[in-house]
Amino acid sequence: MALSLFDTLLSTPDMIAAFDDAALIQAMLDFEAALAAAQADEGLLPRHAAQAIAAACRADRFDIPALVTAGRRSGTLAVPLVKELTRLVAETDQEAASLVHWGSTSQDVQDTAMVLVTHTALRLLDADLAALCRRLLALGESHLATPVLARTLLQPAQVTGFGFKVAGWLAPLVRARARLRAAAGDALQLQLGGAVGTLAVMGERGPAVAHRMAQALDLKTPAATWHTQRDEWVRLGLEVALLTGSLGKIAADLALMAQGEVGELAEPSGGGRGGSSAMPHKRNPVSSMIALAAATRTPQHAATLLAAMGQQHERGLGNWQAELAEWPTLFLSAHGALRALNDAFAGLTVDTARMRANIDALHGLVAAEALSIWVAGAIGRPAAHAAVEKMTQTAVAVGRHLRDVARDAIAADPTLGSLDTNELGALFDPVAATEPAQRLARARLAALKKDIA
Incomplete structure (x- = not known):
């Protein structure tokens, strides 16, 4: 090829x-x-x-x-x-x-040949997918209590656990591996029908x-020829496309967390990896780049498989040939992304100090929801929301930590007198804030571990 x-x-x-x-x-x-x-x-x-x-x-x-x-x-x-x-x-x-x-007939030999080489391709995917799953599992388990910023709409939201984030990367890959095996069991079948599928x-x-x-x-013995009944075959291709999309999501997060201004993760470097032809200081996330490129290309190839399903009568004209041409590209992209991310996670640098510094740089604003719920115990939810919103505006305006602004506001407002300001420290503790994420991640990783060979 x-x-x-x-x-x-x-x-x-x-x-x-x-x-x-x-x-x-x-x-x-x-x-x-x-x-x-x-x-x-x-x-x-x-x-x-x-x-x-x-x-x-x-x-x-x-x-x-x-x-x-x-x-x-x-x-x-x-x-x-x-x-x-x-x-x-x-x-x-x-x-x-x-x-x-x-x-x-010609389609019998070409379809079966593509099935045979796809059998080999799936073994390659499965091996690298299993390796990546194991790496992510180990990473998640070792960082259950590591605080990191959760970000929504590309903005800091709240504190979560890095292990919880990694579990979110891992789960779709474990599901993809199971679905690929199931789809392969249906799709990797002989094609033999003769001229019009009747073995006449x-x-x-x-x-x-x-x-x-x-x-x-x-190979599986087919119930009948599938010259123009491509559903099981196309489903396998679409599962490969879904896997590549999930790899693209991981790559996007990794690249964003590796940005110099964020600096929470870094791909391996050295030996020319990630270098720039013009800027010696750069450490480019090349694994993320490869996986993102694969994920960007994949939807078009998957769409061609779907578009080619309307094959005419007993043998297709043009659409079957288009499917054959597109098919390998799905696997080439998926394996490129898998191998690249395996390289990245094999030598990933996790900067927990930078993760904590990025949280601290927000002066407690990411704990605003927890503060609001706590204040609501004294004055109810609507009033608490308004009060904490005012506190956050003050904290931003004067450059103070929200915890200190809250302490002053509570002291100055008689309606908040029932609140014990000694409890404020726990509300703004990043490690304590990871506890809900820890519980969920621990259970999720334990369940996923059972499915990772």
Whole structure:
């Protein structure tokens, strides 16, 4: 598969190899060898013919660039591949050559080949996804009581626990892993229908041939051909897209927390990683960049899969071909994002002092809601809200800590006399403020841990 330089930068060598031309051609040849063997087992062709066909099914015997060129003229790679395979088989067995690809059709071989390489691609995704889940689990467990600013609409909101934030990153990934496995169980199935999906050439032995082939290729035996019924297949692709979106969310948070003005997290550096061609001081979050680029590209590829579902009659024209072209890109982007974030979290710097400093720099304003609830015990909620709002305005105007402004306001207002100002310290303690988040995160991480192998 030809990729641009920029595509390559956003993926991984392993995933590129999974979908490269040689891998796809070999998968098509594996289909042809399995077809012949299954037909021989069912008595539809001589054993020697199946053996001769299998012996020729080696991608290194084919001129792959020539196949690609010829495939453009014929509209499918299967036509020139079968032609060349037939020629190679004929060198040793003329009878076997006449039985190459017998009873099958071009979409059977191309769909099954894409299923086979996708099987490999999913193993790569699962391994890196499991690794990232384990890293996030360890990070969350070690920072349950670490105070950090929660931010809403990109503005400081309240104090939360960093472990709680990490649990929020982890949960969608654990769900994605489970959904990918379930979707793969449905979608990784043999395609074998013949010209119009009826297996007519093989007659009543067609289903048995399909079953034998599926077993040989370690695929699910389909209930029927799915030439134009793409729902289970597309669902798998969409699950990959959802995973990439979740990775993009983590990358966005990581990049924002790594901004110099925030400085709470930092990706690994050194050895040229994250450097700038013009500014030696920079420490760019390159892992976040890769994951965000992947998440930005993915919706368009997922949309193409959905748009291609309206395939005409028994075989699609144009839409199936568009789906095949888009399919690998989803996996290339997802794996690029996964590998990048694994690199980031493997050497992540967590600056807890900076997290605390960012909280302290807001002079207690992030505890305004807790203060309001406390004051409401004396004067009711509406009046408390108005009173604390006035206190926050004063704190901002004069540059004082909200705790001190509140203490003075309580002393000056007889209606607040029932409040014990000695309790103010606990209201403004960042570590104490993490307690609700700690409870939730501890329970959530324990539940997620059970699902992480």
